[in-house]
Amino acid sequence: MTLPPAFQAWFARQGWQPHPHQIALLQAQGDSLLIAPTGGGKTLAGFLPSLVDLVDAQPGLHTLYVSPLKALTADIARNLARPVADLGLRVRVEDRTGDTRSSQRARQRTDPPHILLTTPESLALMLSYEQAPQIFGSLRRVVLDELHALAENKRGDQLMLGLSRLRALAPQLVVTGLSATVEDPDALADFMGGAEVIHADPGPDPDIAMLPTTAPSPWAGGNGHYSAPDVLKAIKEAGTTIVFINTRAQAELFFQALWAINDENLPIGLHHGSLAREARQRVEAAMAAGALRAVVATGSLDLGIDWGAVDLVIQVGAPRNVKRLVQRIGRANHRYNAPSKARIVPANRFEVIECVAALEAVRERDLDGDPRGPGPLDVLCQHILLTACAGPFDAGALYHEIRRAGPYAALSRAAFDDCLHFAATGGYALRAYDRWQRLMERDGLWRLRDPRAARDLRMNVGTIVEAEMLKVRFRGRGGAPLGEVEEGFAATLRPGDTFLIGGQTVRYDALREMVVEVTKQPTKEPRIATYSGMKLATSTQLSHRVLALIGDPAHHPALPKDTQGWLALQAKVSTLPRPGVLVSESFPHQGRWHFALYGFAGRNALQTLGLLMTRIMEEAGQGPLGFLSTDYALLIWSLDPVTDPAPLLDREALREGLGDWLAGNAVMKRTFRNVAIISGLIQRNMPGGRRTGKQATFSSDILYDTLRKYDPDHLLLRITADEARRGLVDFGRIEEMLDRSDRLEHRMLDRVTPLAAPLMLEFGRVPIAGAGRERLAEAEAAALMAEAGLA
Template sequence: MLPPRFAQWFKDRGWQPHAHQLALLETRGDTLLIAPTGGGKTLAGFLPSLVDLAQGHTGLHTLYVSPLKALSKDIARNLSQPVDEIGLEIRIEDRTGDTSATMRKRQRVDPPQILLTTPESLALLLSYPEAPKIFGTLKRVILDEIHALAESKRGDQLMLGLSRLRALAPDLSVAGLSATVEAPEALAAFMGGARVIEADPGPAPDIAMLPTASPPPWAGGGGRYAARDVMAAIERARLSLIFLNTRAQAELFFQALWEVNDKALPIGLHHGSLAREARHRVEEAMVAGTLRAVVCTGSLDLGLDWGDVDLVLQVGAPKNVKRLVQRIGRANHRYDQPSKARIVAANRFEVVECAAALAAVREGDLDGGGRRWAGPLDVLCQHILLTACAAPFAADALYAEVARAGPYADLPRADFDACLSFCATGGYALRAYDRWQRLLERDGLWQLRDPRTARDLRMNIGTITDTEKLKVRRKARRGGTPLGEVEEGFAASLTQGDTFLIGGQVVRYEGLREMVVEVSDARGREPRIAVFSGLKMATSLELSQRVQRLISTPADWDQLPPATRDWMALQDRISTLPRPDTLTCETFARGDRWYFCLYGFAGRNAHQTLGLLLTHRMEQAGLGPLGFVATDYALLIWSLDPVEDAAALLSPEGLRDGLRDWLGGNAVMKRAFRAIATIAGLIQRNLPGQRKSGRQATFSSDILYDTLRRYDPDHLLLRITRHEAQRGLVDFDRIEEMLAQGHEIVHIRAPHVTPLAAPLLLEHGQVGIRGGQGEARLMEQEAEAMMREAGLE
């Protein structure tokens, strides 16, 4: 099956091609390959291209698309080896935001045979009039880590781009690659229909909890208590990756490791807000084998193969089984050897979550359940505008093309026409404004009203609408060293002399000049302010349900440490265990406050929304609610008077009306609208020679939101916003499911704070604490007092 020169290459390296690699070589049409990390899936994806290219090909032959710019660079580095050793004359280049303007311009005229890119850069290329010439010779598209793309709007954008490519290159074949797929057929449908090929999964991973000298704290998420234990594990390994869930946690844990790094082992830091130069230095050091460990976030989640990693450490509960499996796969990139990983729970409750995640990994039970939802219309609006940038189009032809994209297979023509109308005029309330009159129809073809609009649209391509960030540089007379980025809101909170962490360094804020945060070194000083506000990652619904089943089943507690088992047993004695077939609530007094705790296991977003709705009901009932705190597993509300009738409080009747009333003018909806309006092209952040600050963009979007609510309440973007807010930002569907299942409501009047409720009270107590040794001792004392009150110490 393999041509002789390829068969000889495998033989020279002492390899035998895997069955799934040969399967992709012989399969015609679209495929979805599911193979474990280290199973050679990337080579499997490229092997048909290399065999074909060995016979000669002019122009672009293969397009490789990945979620990360760094992944494209890694693939280019690794692919060059077999190309050189087999003796193939192939040009391989990448095209990402890091590619020079000169190369990007040349690629539009003279593309390489293999081009490595991201969804955003592909959308940009497709928006140029040269797109038919660039992609007319295309034979193959490889979609790496397709599961990661499918979980966000970047995947929808990519599938629309893929549909456009099929129109430009009808003989195109597509290969999707992934190691972690919970519903293969659903992912294959997302690709527009593909044959699923599953490789031998290989040996089970060697994964367990990392033993620690001291038990985790009752609250908090940093894992700093285990820094010395993690350092000991690093010393025993060749190269370790230490994953944390947020950039702020990574910065703080990196600092904690250096405090106990008695042997001065070389340790790096890698996350998305570091300067590109800093990230590249770490990547190069991994390849060169000069590092012993790297503290990182999701920036190294995906299929990167840097260095000889033999240990993965996850600090903090993974929150998602698929994410944990993906991270485990970074260790031992060898098909015949198990990946070794250890988990460090950040606090006592996370011990239970980590145990549940470990059980799911051993059983091969991935969360997610398959995709998904219909393709979002704001992404479709952007696609329509970018299509017009390339050339005039017929509405019927574009609708047929869009409907061939997996996420839009069931798109009603009325929704397509609504998107086209919005792109043309901005909608009923905005049609009088020239700035939103962007398309016109002439001779049956839709085209840009003003060709100069294309430049502005291309500058705002993408579906990622992160918090506005400002660059951080060392203060110098002529352009200091770039360190990374911080969120605009965080920068606005700084005053001269404040210290914070970035890139593992403590720096002093000196001032803001030309939208750049200038800092100086502040070694030895305690950073009083966290570098990123960040977002708390929500636990998946499937993992939350596993946690609940574990808590409610004492027979399974043998997988938990003794202290955790005692904690659960005490909860059962004082109150009750929240069981899957019940909706368990507790009421108890503490000081002059009453507390109502609901164990919903519905996720942080759902509990946050439910807290807003229930406190409104409590206000109407005269109970004097004072506040609440939400976690992935519970909601705690404190008030002046106790909740006596939990069933009435939790009645699903009228809850949706209450949500609608609350959402109408709420900041949650305005934030959702701002993101959607940016993707759909109503708001442009980037303009030639300028960039709106986050505050300016917020002001503009808030005015538009209020205007549309008043004069055009059924505007397309408002409909999209309401739909997405209920599904994602506030998880109202989970709330309705939780309350409408007919579960028995168990309401316990506890004698005092209960073991399961105590960590929520501590989380509430952390709100005003900013760091420092005195405050840390105060927090520790509060935790000890709380646990004594709960009967745990």
């Protein structure tokens, strides 16, 4: 395929030349994966073969575009309208997401457009309809946008299963993946099921550096408020700025800090995923129109939306992940062959080192990323049930179809049969209950036992299982929506309590019909609405860089002078953590012994390690009282000193402790609830209303306890155990920490060390209710009795 003269003329009228990677994608013979930087014309490259094909448009669906964000589909629709109109193409472009009107969704099943823009969830839903062969039979092309983002979670696995179904319905299909720079393009191509990788010119290196601040970074904490005057000064000097913050709660706080000193009333917006859709759309529209000087945002703006007017990106807080930082840097300029300008602001002294390490990685184009595991089986269970909604299927044919999906290429027939039998009966312990008898086999084909079950299954499509959220509105009839807070946070509120949402302080008045009603209360100090699942752990590769930077004094000149002095004092007083050595320290402070372990394994892993090590200490009678973890270190305080950490880090003891702890722990029940919802065992959405989070949790807790007692080898329990170890507790990072440490080095000291001092100031302490507390109480009682003359 070559670029027709009409298209060449259209490019010329825009003052453009087609990029080589756009022409390469047009000429590709089969499936392709385009790796191109932000602003490199990826989206136009993906659609160019379709637009050329559609010069002589025939009725029916020709191209399916799938993105991770609903907002991206609207953005793409606007961008496509221009070439379609300019070239006089008789092409209908429509979107199909959860926001699309039901009447339009129904029409699309019988009269699909030429180009349909959708999300993984909506595609799974469309594939579940009996009309799927008619809808997709004419399909020629699929464009998968921001594929790197989808590949990081179960939405990507669901999409790849949908793609395997599309290939069966439309054998002539050609698939194009579009991605920003990734650490392993070949692995991403394998995730697609195999594709030719096309690399665009990566463009010039970004203009990226630390933002100079008038005040030094604090020793501890994570909000970066000390830098607000310097960030505001940078905003004033730039045209338009995006200020990225790692968590939603911190974004709310930093937005408030900027407004408190914004004497010139510069228009600054706030954007995160828990704000009301209307509020997000207002900010997006204002940004697109150039009406804002800055927006404070979380990962909700990491992807795709094309704002060419952005001049500067500021990352407040350590980026935790080099890929994420590169993606955010790319939001600046959004122009090819123009360097993006970005500045980083560390939140505390430890983060200074991480930011320097991240800058080095960006300059060296050294991206981080962990290998993907096999496709998750709970997603496969949902796919099998949705396939049955579309009509009877042959198990062998479906198994071979699923093996074409990259994440499931190595799926064994035994694992597939486990999922099929679970989908059919719920498994051994549940097969006596009618509600889980969903599939049956007749004449060699599997089908729904009751066709009416299709409605309930379709209502529960998807793999996103977030904390249950409650709407927040101003009180009164027709009160304006502000956003959402987690159900667990709302449950702690009493009338009169204040909290921060949408950049405003509000007073909690009442919970009415699952809506939190509030009144504006700008004069009171707010509580903070907390959002779970938003804490980002520093990646393994970036952690290694940080450790190497700390451990080699020859590289310390890259650090600020005050940080250099801090590390030099640590080397003098104790020792520096370094690659190949797991360094720990014990020292007394305020009548307690403290043990610091510099593991550089990420907050989740070190939190888990703290739980496991204090259990071992409790059994040894060392009186642990509590612990806290950061991305870099674990701090435990106890009545007795840790003189030899080796027994506390014994791999078998840690594994055994993890199994015992997980067995009856709330972490496992929470993980099981998510797995049960995705696999279809529990349905959150029911005709006539949605179950509350408490109802769903109550049901899943009963099921978890039942299966543990009567069917301990149940498929969902096995999935749950794997996910808990890999995800929430991150035990793999603990093992990786031990694997890379050739030896332990422990120092017994007489006082707090420079590296441990910031840990003493951190929030997030976890108390241990054990024998140590009892010993303290007994000692306090003895002292009181002695003071009273009763001893």
